[in-house]
Amino acid sequence: xxxxxxxxxxxxxxxxxxxxxxxxxxxxxxxxxxxxxxxxxxxxxxxxxxxxxxxxxxxxxxxxxxxxxxxxxxxxxxxxxxxxxxxxxxxxxxxxxxxxxxxxxxxxxxxxxxxxxxxxxxxxxxxxxxxxxxxxxxxxxxxxxxxxxxxxxxxxxxx
Numbered sequence: 419x420x421x422x423x424x425x426x427x428x429x430x431x432x433x434x435x436x437x438x439x440x441x442x443x444x445x446x447x448x449x450x451x452x453x454x455x456x457x458x459x460x461x462x463x464x465x466x467x468x469x470x471x472x473x474x475x476x477x478x479x480x481x482x483x484x485x486x487x488x489x490x491x492x493x494x495x496x497x498x499x500x501x502x503x504x505x506x507x508x509x510x511x512x513x514x515x516x517x518x519x520x521x522x523x524x525x526x527x528x529x530x531x532x533x534x535x536x537x538x539x540x541x542x543x544x545x546x547x548x549x550x551x552x553x554x555x556x557x558x559x560x561x562x563x564x565x566x567x568x569x570x571x572x573x574x575x576x577x
Contacts, residue, residue: 432456461502473499494531521563525556
């Protein structure tokens with residue numbers, strides 16, 4: 419898994435797939451959050467500035483379809499991108515267990531950030547919105563992300 423292939427192929431492909439499933443086919447809850455997965459993958463192979471810009475761009479794109487909580491996805495994905503890039507300096511691990519925890523934690527941070535920033539009229543109660551739906555969504559994203567990293571050979575050093 420090279421840096422160029424992740425940023426040039428897989429991140430845009432995941433973004434297109436996310437919007438195809440969520441906006442085009444209107445599969446909201448059954449489709450995983452591929453934007454968060456794309457930001458986390460991009461953040462793992464890039465620097466903090468590029469990861470933050472990627473999160474900002476994807477957040478703006480997702481917020482374009484949200485009338486009531488405009489800006490909440492932008493802030494959440496930007497923070498996830500910055501924190502995800504920071505993990506490269508803090509954690510050198512490339513094991514599948516690390517990636518599972520990395521994707522799970524990244525998705526959960528995104529859901530918590532969105533819940534904090536979104537208005538009370540938009541968000542669900544904390545237990546239902548973050549702990550239940552967020553936990554299941556994080557498990558879904560972590561399983562898909564770990565499978566993707568495994569299939570792409572991401573446990574080898576990044577070139």
